[in-house]
Structure formats: structure tokens, C-alpha cells
Amino acid sequence: MDAALAASSCEAVADAIRDIYSGGTENLNFEWLYRRAYNLVIGRHGELLYSEVETAMAAEVEGLRRSLGAVADGDAFLQELLSKWRRHTQAVSAIRDMVMYMERTFVVINRKVSVQELGVKLWRDGVVCSGDVLPRLVEAVRRDRRPPSPAN
Numbered sequence: 001m002d003a004a005l006a007a008s009s010c011e012a013v014a015d016a017i018r019d020i021y022s023g024g025t026e027n028l029n030f031e032w033l034y035r036r037a038y039n040l041v042i043g044r045h046g047e048l049l050y051s052e053v054e055t056a057m058a059a060e061v062e063g064l065r066r067s068l069g070a071v072a073d074g075d076a077f078l079q080e081l082l083s084k085w086r087r088h089t090q091a092v093s094a095i096r097d098m099v100m101y102m103e104r105t106f107v108v109i110n111r112k113v114s115v116q117e118l119g120v121k122l123w124r125d126g127v128v129c130s131g132d133v134l135p136r137l138v139e140a141v142r143r144d145r146r147p148p149s150p151a152n
Contacts, residue, residue, distance in 0.1 A: 001043030009036040010045075010052040016098065017056040020091045021063070030098060038101040046106030053099060054118060057092075061126040064088060069132055078140055081133070085123065092119035 001009075016033050019025060040049040064084045071080045096103060096115040103115055113121065127133055 001039060001045060006040060006043065006045040006048055009040050010048055012036055013040075013049065013098070014052050014056040017053065017060065017091075017095055020094045021060040021087070023087075025094065030094075033098045034100065037099045041102050041106050046102055046110070049099065049102055050106060050112055053095065053102075053115065054122075057095065057119065058122050058126065060091070061088065061122045065127045065130055065133060068127070073136055073139065074143075077136055081127075081137070084127070088119065088123055092116060095119075 013033060013036060016028055019028055037049055040046065064087070068077070068080060068084065071077050092115060099115060106112070107114055128137065
């Protein structure tokens with residue numbers, strides 16, 4: 001596989017990842033995408049594919065984090081955070097299915113982080129530990145642990 005075809009295949013995978021996160025999977029051909037990823041790995045472009053998957057997932061997680069900024073604190077924030085987490089885990093599952101061959105061969109041989117683990121790491125570092133989410137999350141936990149005020 002030449003470099004131009006490898007780059008085009010990686011771009012197709014990145015586009016699919018964006019579609020998966022946006023919920024637009026009805027037009028995706030997962031068999032075709034799996035074949036693209038498979039051909040990249042057997043064509044010795046596994047590192048390029050892995051890097052593209054990681055970059056695309058990180059960008060989508062960043063978008064999820066930014067969208068949390070507009071949500072009010074309190075229960076609404078926690079509900080939205082949970083909703084984004086569920087969306088992220090569903091996306092990671094679909095991505096893992098798409099790059100299954102890379103996961104079983106390239107990731108194992110090169111001792112890379114699995115797509116599932118990568119998804120959790122990106123969520124932890126990009127959302128939970130971010131400067132605008134962590135304080136709100138800690139405050140929500142404090143509020144929940146605070147004893148109820150005595151009624152007068």
C-alpha cells in the first residue's frame with residue numbers, strides 16, 4: 001500500500017469516527033471501513049492508523065468536554081456528563097469493532113494501549129480531569145455528601 005492510499009484510508013477512518021460520535025452511523029459501511037483498517041495494518045501502516053484513531057478520538061472527546069461548559073451546575077450537569085459518557089462508550093465500542101484487526105495484531109505486538117483503554121484514558125484526561133469539569137464534579141460530590149439541613 002502506497003503512502004497516498006494509506007493517508008486516504010486513514011482519513012476515511014477519521015471521518016467515520018467523527019460520524020460515529022455525532023450519531024450518524026446509518027450511512028457508514030462498517031465492512032468497508034474494517035477492510036480499510038485491515039489493509040492498513042497488513043500494509044505496514046498500523047502506526048499511522050493507530051495514531052489517526054487516537055487523534056480523532058481525542059478531538060471528539062474535546063468536543064464533548066466543551067459542550068459541557070454550557071450546562072448549568074447541579075443535577076443537570078451530572079445528567080449531561082452521564083449522557084456524554086454513555087455516548088462516548090458507545091462510540092468507543094463501534095470504533096473498536098471497526099479496527100478490530102488492528103486491535104488484535106498491531107496493538108498487541110507493539111504493546112499499545114487498546115482502543116477501549118484509550119477511550120477511558122482520553123475521557124479521564126480530557127473530560128474528568130479538565131480544569132472546567134473537575135471542580136464542578138467535586139462540588140457535585142460535596143453537595144451530595146453534605147448532610148441535609150434540619151427543618152425548622
